[in-house]
Amino acid sequence: MAAVSFQELRKNFGSTQVLHGISLEIADGEFMVLVGPSGCGKSTLLRMLAGLEDITAGSIAIDDRVVNDLESKDRDIAMVFQSYALYPHMTVRDNMGFSLKLRKDKKTRIDERVARTAKILNLEPYLERYPRELSGGQRQRVAMGRAIVRDPKVFLFDEPLSNLDAKLRVAMRAEIKALHQRLQTTTVYVTHDQVEAMTMADRIAVMNEGRIEQLGAPLELYDRPANLFVAQFIGSPAMNVFEGILRDGAVEALGARWPAPKNKGIQGQPVRYGIRPEHLQPGRDGVPAEVVVVEPMGHETELLVRINDIDLIVVMHGRSAHAPGERIFLAPQAANAHLFDAASGRRI
């Protein structure tokens, strides 16, 4: 186990800079998720930690030891690849024991560790099989087994679940989380899926265009997004955001007055008003809107409503009697509304 520290880390590919000075401290035993849209630099950051990409500037330290110039193999870290990258000509047993064999562990010790890891991952019946004889979920587990067996200081995951179908993804998500709780190994996990990030992370670093937009615990990001990017990236369905002017404790927008959190902003300031779908509920009075689409999901119902040609999403608990074409009133919860500066996008 170990702490990981990035200091002012930069990465150039040719003349393009893809990471613009990333500083991030990952605590010992922490499950850190790097999340962001594709091309935001999250995978590059992970690969730099893995030693698969050179560092242009800045430093990476594992347990206070700078590893910039260390080979991957000397960093004592293990990585699970998106494509699994299992050795096709080796059995599951040999795949898992490969790293131990390379560092010249004794055969009895390798067998023992592989057996123990296989037991944790329920891979015991498959040890003599080849990767091509396994299902996607099993291959994924072998890839994890290959990492666990080494007992490394840090686990790295690069979008490990994106090749699995939806159901399996949810199951593996829980499995990885449980594994982390059991092993307590520092983990850096890269994904573009904010649901994965929310459900698994101790802390999330939301990345965009080579910078960290916000760092914090999942619900902290959800409740207090630092800017528009984080506000709209975290949460599903995404937060409703529209432009307005702040006046007398409310935002004038879409031909109505939207109650705003108290003591925020300046009179007359152009802002962006953000409200999550579950904080916007139909009521007896409020902002008039027209229901366009009703999506019943059983445990909740999603309404697509229209106000002045702007579409908003409303999520209601349970079932709804509303029908398309119906006129309703929306009651925004002022305490849960978010204000962002119209120009900078920063939270007010």
Added chain:
Amino acid sequence: MRRFTREAGLWLLAIPILLWTLLPIYHIFLFSISSKDSAFSGALWPDKPTLRNFGTIVREEHFYLHHFWVQIWNSLWIAVAAGALTLAIATCAAFAISRLKVRGGRTVMNLALFTYFIPAAFLAIPMYKAMGAYELLNSRWSLVLAMVTLAAPYAIWVLKQASDKLPYELDEAARMDGATPLQLFRLVYLPLMTPSLVAIGTYALLLAWNEYLYAYLLLSHEQTITLAVALGHFISADDSPWELLMATGLVYALPPAAIYYAFRRYMVGGLTAGAVKA
């Protein structure tokens, strides 16, 4: 009806092609089991088929066959050495260019392709002079080196293409697992490249086995020539022993056929299945 016409068309095409290919081989076979007198009878099957010709060959009982065993050994030695050497050079080159991404790899690939603008026959005389300068004429090594020179560019090209198809994540996974480049080469790269390696090794081996022009130029002593060159000597006289020539030719054709048969499993890929997604 349409299907029938199509199939009939295919058969009409296939039968002549098959006859075209097999007739010469049948002709060789016919000669080799005929006695000297009946070889030119023109019959589709000899009156008295005989295996005597093969006995003559094995016991080296003819003027042209006095060194049969030495010559076939030469052929074999040269073919195996050329195959092995080509494979060693081309595999290392392909690994370095495709996996280690060494600088100048592209240039090497372009040069390899460029060598095919020059017909091998053009290089025969320069090669002869070069071998003479190194005092390698009449040594098996001269032909081995010449064959490796001719086979290596193509081998590098093919193996590089095959290497590129291996997922790069495998290399990264091996690096993370602690493999040095040499271990990566030995424990991951070579096993996965086996089908291509066997195919390319066979190619180089057969290229050398079948070579005539270079063998004829570089080797001239009866004890050093390959069987292919020795076969050429059969027709140097007015009264050639055709039945022995054909029988020896048939014997000479057997090893390549056997090699193809033995390695047919490797000629198809599929070993990388399961490495990555899909």
